[in-house]
Amino acid sequence: MKKTLKEIAGIIDGEIVGDENIVVTGICGIKEAKEGDLTFVANSRYLPLMVQTRASAIITSRDVKTAPKAIIRTENPSLAFAKMVSLLAPNEIRRPKGIHPTAILGDKVKIGKNVAIEPYVVLEDNVEIKDNTILYAGAYVGHHARIGKDCVIYPYVIIRERVVIGDRVVIHGGTVIGSDGFGFSTVQGVHHRIPQIGTVIIEDDVEIGANVTIDRARFDKTLIKKGTKIDNLVQIAHNVVIGENSIVVAQSGISGSTNIGKNVTLAGQSGVIGHITIGDNVVVAAQAGVTKSIPSNTCVSGYPAKPHTLAKRINAFIQNLPELFKKVKQLEEDIEKLKSPAEKINKD
Numbered sequence: 001m002k003k004t005l006k007e008i009a010g011i012i013d014g015e016i017v018g019d020e021n022i023v024v025t026g027i028c029g030i031k032e033a034k035e036g037d038l039t040f041v042a043n044s045r046y047l048p049l050m051v052q053t054r055a056s057a058i059i060t061s062r063d064v065k066t067a068p069k070a071i072i073r074t075e076n077p078s079l080a081f082a083k084m085v086s087l088l089a090p091n092e093i094r095r096p097k098g099i100h101p102t103a104i105l106g107d108k109v110k111i112g113k114n115v116a117i118e119p120y121v122v123l124e125d126n127v128e129i130k131d132n133t134i135l136y137a138g139a140y141v142g143h144h145a146r147i148g149k150d151c152v153i154y155p156y157v158i159i160r161e162r163v164v165i166g167d168r169v170v171i172h173g174g175t176v177i178g179s180d181g182f183g184f185s186t187v188q189g190v191h192h193r194i195p196q197i198g199t200v201i202i203e204d205d206v207e208i209g210a211n212v213t214i215d216r217a218r219f220d221k222t223l224i225k226k227g228t229k230i231d232n233l234v235q236i237a238h239n240v241v242i243g244e245n246s247i248v249v250a251q252s253g254i255s256g257s258t259n260i261g262k263n264v265t266l267a268g269q270s271g272v273i274g275h276i277t278i279g280d281n282v283v284v285a286a287q288a289g290v291t292k293s294i295p296s297n298t299c300v301s302g303y304p305a306k307p308h309t310l311a312k313r314i315n316a317f318i319q320n321l322p323e324l325f326k327k328v329k330q331l332e333e334d335i336e337k338l339k340s341p342a343e344k345i346n347k348d
Helices: 003-012 079-087 308-319 321-338 341-347
Strands: 015-017 037-040 059-060 070-074 178-179 184-187 191-195 201-203 214-217 222-224 298-303
Touching: 003 015, 003 059, 003 070, 003 079, 059 079, 070 079, 178 201, 191 201, 201 214, 214 222, 298 308, 308 321
Parallel strands: 037 059, 059 070, 178 214, 201 222
Antiparallel strands: 015 070, 184 191
């Protein structure tokens, strides 16, 4: 699809600096872009790449006044670029339609309008699927589970019994929602399973990456609130609550009965111990280990996690330990040289 910069600016509510008649025929990242492509710069550290890129035009923030290429200045370059991707990028994938004859539907299954069910999907008894939802090949939905409108369930997703999925939820391949929580009671060295009779509720506009596991509650529910985005390979244990619009990045693990506020970011490979509270707007840095509750509006890092400024100071001291050791060793030698002969004899 071809569009002029003037047309693009109208779509993304942008301001053109340069030739508004430039024709854009494709869209790409700033390093890979070629002539005819539209690209973007959202982070100031990448501004020098505007000189090197072969793109014909660049979407930028309104802070950028001039550039070596034609630019479209916007409030949010990332969001504006995302909007243009859906218009300019080639998309040869068609939405599946109808119910494939190999799909297995149990008794009293309710299916809304325009639902697509691909080959070898299994819907157990009393499942409800609402309008415009897609279930790709090999997905499994357990007894009494409910899936809302406009959802996309990718191949080999497992949604266990009684799980509730809201509207506009996207779940990527290999994810398991509602697996049993990890609960055992040890008696005389033998581990006895504790029944996990709760459920999982995923609210509206949540996106869950590939190979994520979200365990059902022992009682009540594990709850992922609306707008939260979960990356690949994340483990969320039983009875966890994650607040609205939070972000959980790849390989993070959250132990049972932890309560996480809204707008929280758990960066990659972070770990959270169970039965604690993380307040609103908290940022947990990559590989941090959270061992106690964190108040709202805090950034923590390190293990055990502590305020980020303190963690940076401690890390700086640790990096200086080899040099400090040399200085202490030298001071010990200098002190030894200053001692009188009598002191040295007494020491011996």
